[in-house]
Amino acid sequence: MKLLRNLMDSIKVPFEKGGKLEKFYPVYDGIETLLFVPGHTTHKGSHIRDGIDLKRTMVTVILAMVPALLFGMWNTGYQHFLALGMTDVTFTDQFLFGLAKVLPIVVVSYAVGLGVEFTFCVIKGHAIQEGYLVSGMLIPLCLPVDIPLWMVAVASIFAVVIGKEVFGGTGMNILNVALTARAFLFFAYPTKMSGDKVWINTSGGEVVDGFSGATPLAQAYEGGVKAIPSFMDSFMGFIPGSIGETSTLAILIGAGVLILSGIGSWRIILSVFAGGYVMGLLFNLWGANDFMQVPATTQLVMGGFAFGAVFMATDPVTGTQTGVGKYIYGFLIGLFAIMIRVFNPAYPEGMMLAILFMNVMAPLIDHYVIQANINKRLKRAQTVALKS
Amino acid sequence: MEVKIRRGANINLKGSADKIISDAPAEETYALKPGDFPNVVPKLLVKEGAEVKAGSPLFYDKNNEQIVFTSPVSGEVAEVRRGAKRKILEIIILADKEISFEDFGNEALDKLDRDSVVKKLLTSGVWPFIRQRPFDVIADPSVTPKSIFISGFNSAPLGEDYDFILHRQDAQFQAGLNVLAKLTDGKVHLNINGSIKADDAFLNAKNVQINKFYGPHPAGNVGIQIHHIDPINKGETVWVVNPQDVTIIGKLFSEGKYDVSRSIALCGSMVRTPKYFKTRMGSSVKNLLENLLNDGEKRVISGNVLTGTKIEEGGYLGFYDHEITVIPEGGNDQFMGWLTPGFDKFSLSKTFFSWMMPGKEYELSTNMNGEERAFVVSGEYEKVIPMDIYPVHLIKAILIEDIELMENLGIYEVAPEDFALAEYACTSKINAQEIIREGLDLVKKETT
Numbered sequence: 001m002k003l004l005r006n007l008m009d010s011i012k013v014p015f016e017k018g019g020k021l022e023k024f025y026p027v028y029d030g031i032e033t034l035l036f037v038p039g040h041t042t043h044k045g046s047h048i049r050d051g052i053d054l055k056r057t058m059v060t061v062i063l064a065m066v067p068a069l070l071f072g073m074w075n076t077g078y079q080h081f082l083a084l085g086m087t088d089v090t091f092t093d094q095f096l097f098g099l100a101k102v103l104p105i106v107v108v109s110y111a112v113g114l115g116v117e118f119t120f121c122v123i124k125g126h127a128i129q130e131g132y133l134v135s136g137m138l139i140p141l142c143l144p145v146d147i148p149l150w151m152v153a154v155a156s157i158f159a160v161v162i163g164k165e166v167f168g169g170t171g172m173n174i175l176n177v178a179l180t181a182r183a184f185l186f187f188a189y190p191t192k193m194s195g196d197k198v199w200i201n202t203s204g205g206e207v208v209d210g211f212s213g214a215t216p217l218a219q220a221y222e223g224g225v226k227a228i229p230s231f232m233d234s235f236m237g238f239i240p241g242s243i244g245e246t247s248t249l250a251i252l253i254g255a256g257v258l259i260l261s262g263i264g265s266w267r268i269i270l271s272v273f274a275g276g277y278v279m280g281l282l283f284n285l286w287g288a289n290d291f292m293q294v295p296a297t298t299q300l301v302m303g304g305f306a307f308g309a310v311f312m313a314t315d316p317v318t319g320t321q322t323g324v325g326k327y328i329y330g331f332l333i334g335l336f337a338i339m340i341r342v343f344n345p346a347y348p349e350g351m352m353l354a355i356l357f358m359n360v361m362a363p364l365i366d367h368y369v370i371q372a373n374i375n376k377r378l379k380r381a382q383t384v385a386l387k388s
Numbered sequence: 389m390e391v392k393i394r395r396g397a398n399i400n401l402k403g404s405a406d407k408i409i410s411d412a413p414a415e416e417t418y419a420l421k422p423g424d425f426p427n428v429v430p431k432l433l434v435k436e437g438a439e440v441k442a443g444s445p446l447f448y449d450k451n452n453e454q455i456v457f458t459s460p461v462s463g464e465v466a467e468v469r470r471g472a473k474r475k476i477l478e479i480i481i482l483a484d485k486e487i488s489f490e491d492f493g494n495e496a497l498d499k500l501d502r503d504s505v506v507k508k509l510l511t512s513g514v515w516p517f518i519r520q521r522p523f524d525v526i527a528d529p530s531v532t533p534k535s536i537f538i539s540g541f542n543s544a545p546l547g548e549d550y551d552f553i554l555h556r557q558d559a560q561f562q563a564g565l566n567v568l569a570k571l572t573d574g575k576v577h578l579n580i581n582g583s584i585k586a587d588d589a590f591l592n593a594k595n596v597q598i599n600k601f602y603g604p605h606p607a608g609n610v611g612i613q614i615h616h617i618d619p620i621n622k623g624e625t626v627w628v629v630n631p632q633d634v635t636i637i638g639k640l641f642s643e644g645k646y647d648v649s650r651s652i653a654l655c656g657s658m659v660r661t662p663k664y665f666k667t668r669m670g671s672s673v674k675n676l677l678e679n680l681l682n683d684g685e686k687r688v689i690s691g692n693v694l695t696g697t698k699i700e701e702g703g704y705l706g707f708y709d710h711e712i713t714v715i716p717e718g719g720n721d722q723f724m725g726w727l728t729p730g731f732d733k734f735s736l737s738k739t740f741f742s743w744m745m746p747g748k749e750y751e752l753s754t755n756m757n758g759e760e761r762a763f764v765v766s767g768e769y770e771k772v773i774p775m776d777i778y779p780v781h782l783i784k785a786i787l788i789e790d791i792e793l794m795e796n797l798g799i800y801e802v803a804p805e806d807f808a809l810a811e812y813a814c815t816s817k818i819n820a821q822e823i824i825r826e827g828l829d830l831v832k833k834e835t836t
Contacts, residue, residue: 037725051733053758055726171762381621
C-alpha cells in the first residue's frame with residue numbers, strides 16, 4: 001500500500017498544473033482515486049458523510065451481476081456441448097469453454113468503453129466518473145455469445161459517445177447506455193443479433209439431429225406453448241439466449257443484492273414483473289394465436305425480461321426519479337415488453353425496446369407526478385386564502 | 389396532536405454526553421459572530437475599547453435597523469476581528485469577573501401590549517433568538533406570524549437533551565411561553581418526543597398546544613414539525629424559537645435583564661468525558677476544552693455534526709448553538725476504500741457490512757468518503773426528508789435559479805438543516821445545505 005502510494009506520488013508531478021502531461025490529469029486522477037479513496041475532508045455543511053460513494057454503488061451493482069455472469073459462462077459451454085451432442089463433458093470443461101468465449105467480450109467492452117470515456121474526460125478536463133463500470137459489464141451480458149469482438153467494440157463506442165457523452169456524461173444520459181449498445185447492434189447487424197445461429201457456439205463439430213439453436217422466444221412464436229422449454233428450465237436458465245439473461249434464478253439473486261443494499265429500486269423491479277404478468281394474463285384471455293397462450297408466468301422467465309427488469313430498468317439515471325413515477329414506469333415497461341414480444345415477430349426481444357421507449361417517457365411521467373405535488377401545494381394555499 | 393415520522397435515520401455516534409452538569413471553567417473572552425445570522429449585514433455601534441454591559445448594543449442589521457445585537461456579558465470590546473473585504477467575523481469582549489446587566493425594566497407582562505413587548509425584545513437584543521420560516525432568518529418584527537413553533541427535542545446525532553437541560557426551569561420557560569403567546573394570533577406549538585417521558589417543564593407548560601412526535605431524525609427538526617402540523621404557504625410566516633432560548637425571553641420579562649446563560653452538551657468521540665456544562669452564549673471554549681480532549685487531529689464544531697459550524701479550539705460558542713462537538717479530523721487516503729467490507733464505515737445504504745451490527749456506536753471523522761459527482765442515485769433524499777416535497781427537484785430548481793419553480797416545489801417550507809441528513813447520505817456528495825441557503829437568499833431577495 002505504502003509502496004503503491006509512493007509510486008503514485010512519484011509519477012504525479014508531470015500531470016500537475018504546468019506539467020508536461022497536464023492534459024492527462026483526469027487519467028492520473030482516475031487511477032489514483034480508484035486505488036485510494038482520497039482523504040478529502042468536509043468544508044461546508046455536514047461535517048460527517050456517509051461511507052458510500054459512486055464507486056461503491058457501482059461495485060455493488062457489478063457484484064449483483066456476478067451470479068448471472070458466472071451462470072452465463074457455464075451455460076455457454078453447456079449449450080455448446082449439448083448442441084454437438086457431447087454429453088460426457090464435465091462441469092469444469094463447460095465452464096472453461098464459456099469463460100474462454102465470454103471473457104474476451106467483457107475485456108473488449110471495458111477496454112473500449114473506458115478508453116472512450118478517458119478520452120472524453122481528457123478533452124473536457126473532467127474527473128472520470130464511474131458510470132461505465134456498470135455499463136461495461138451490462139453490454140456483454142446482453143449480447144449473444146457468438147458476437148464478433150469488433151462489433152462489441154463498435155457498439156461500445158457508439159453507446160458511450162452517442163448514448164452518454166454527447167449529453168454530458170454520467171448522470172446526464174437519457175437512454176440506458178448498455179441498451180443503446182444493444183439496440184445499435186440489433187438494428188445495424190441484425191443477422192448477428194437474432195435468428196437461430198448466434199446464441200449457441202457450435203464451432204468444432206456437427207450439431208445433433210433436431211438441433212434448432214433458436215431462443216425460446218423464437219420457438220414460442222413459431223410453435224406456441226408446446227414448443228418452448230419447461231418453466232423450470234427457463235427459470236434455471238438451461239436455455240439459449242444472451243450471455244447473462246437466461247437464468248432468472250441468477251438474476252433474482254442479483255435483484256436480492258440490489259434491493260437489500262438499497263441500490264436498486266424494488267419499486268421498479270416489482271412493478272416491471274407485475275406489468276409483464278398482467279399483460280401475459282390479458283393475452284391468455286385473448287388467446288388469438290399460439291404465442292398469446294404462453295402462460296403469463298412463463299413469459300416472465302423467457303428472454304431478457306428478468307434481466308431487463310433487474311439491471312436495466314433500475315438504472316436511476318434513465319428511469320423515473322419519483323416514488324410514484326417508479327411504479328408507473330416499471331409497470332409500463334413490463335406491459336410493453338410482453339406486448340412487443342407477442343405482436344411483432346421481428347422484435348422478439350421486446351424488453352430492450354420497451355425499456356428504451358420508457359427511458360424517453362420517464363421525464364414525462366416524473367413531470368406529471370411532480371405537477372400533482374405542485375397542484376396540491378397551490379390548492380392548499382388557495383384554501384387558506386379563501387378562509388381569510 | 390400526534391405525528392409519526394417514518395422517513396429519516398438515526399446516526400449512532402460515539403461520545404454522547406452523560407447527564408451530568410457542572411459549571412464550565414471561567415473564560416476570559418466572549419464573542420458575537422455576525423456569521424451566525426444569515427442575511428444580516430452588520431453595522432457596528434461600538435469601537436474597540438468601549439465598555440459594555442450585558443445587553444448593551446454591539447451592532448445592528450443594515451437591512452433592518454430595528455434588529456440590534458447586544459453583548460452577552462459586561463466588559464470591554466477587546467477586538468473586532470475582520471476577514472477578507474473587511475467582513476466582520478467576531479466582536480470579542482473581554483469579560484468582567486462579575487457581570488453587570490443593562491436594566492430593561494420588569495413591568496408585568498399583562499400590562500404590556502404587543503407593540504411594547506416587541507420593542508422590549510428588540511432593544512434588549514433578545515429578538516434575534518426568534519427566527520422565522522420561510523427563509524430561516526431572524527424574524528421580521530413587522531409581521532405577525534400565523535403560529536410559533538418550539539421543538540422540545542433535538543433528534544440530530546449527539547443532539548443535546550432539552551428534557552435534561554430545562555429540568556427545574558419551569559418558571560423561566562413558562563414566562564417565555566407567555567411572551568410568545570402574545571406575539572401571535574395563532575397557536576404556540578410545543579413539540580415533544582413522544583417516545584420518552586418529557587420533562588415537567590414541557591408537560592406542565594400552559595398557553596401552548598403540546599404535540600407529540602415519533603420517529604427518527606429529523607423528527608426533532610422544527611421545519612419538519614411545521615410541515616406536518618401547520619404547513620407554510622406562500623405569504624405566510626411561522627416563527628420558531630429554541631426551547632432554551634425561550635427561557636432567555638422569560639428572564640428578560642421576569643428579571644428585566646439580558647441573561648444568556650445556557651447549558652451545553654460537550655460531546656463527540658474526541659471528548660474524554662462527554663457531559664453537560666453551564667456556560668453562556670458566545671463563550672470561548674478555550675478553557676473548557678483544555679485537558680478534556682483525546683490526542684490526535686480533531687475538529688471542534690459549535691453545534692451538531694450535521695449543521696454545526698467549524699470553530700478553532702479557542703473559538704466561540706455560536707448564537708444558536710447548544711452543544712460543542714469534537715470529532716476526529718479525517719484526511720487519510722483509504723486504499724481501495726470502495727472495495728473494503730467496511731465494518732467500521734457507517735452508511736444508511738447497506739453497501740457496507742456494518743449494517744449487520746445495528747447497535748454499534750461509530751467514530752466518524754470528517755472524511756468525505758468520496759468525490760463530488762452528478763446526481764445519479766434517485767430516491768436517496770426522499771428517504772431521509774420526511775416532507776411531501778421533491779427535494780432533488782427543488783435543488784435543481786435552485787441551481788437553475790427558477791424562482792417560480794422553487795416556490796411551486798415548496799422552498800418556503802424548507803431550511804438548510806432539513807437537508808442536512810440528505811447531504812450526509814448523498815452518494816454524489818452534493819453540498820445540499822449550501823444550495824438550499826443560496827436558494828432561500830435568492831427568493832428572499834427577489835420577492836421581498
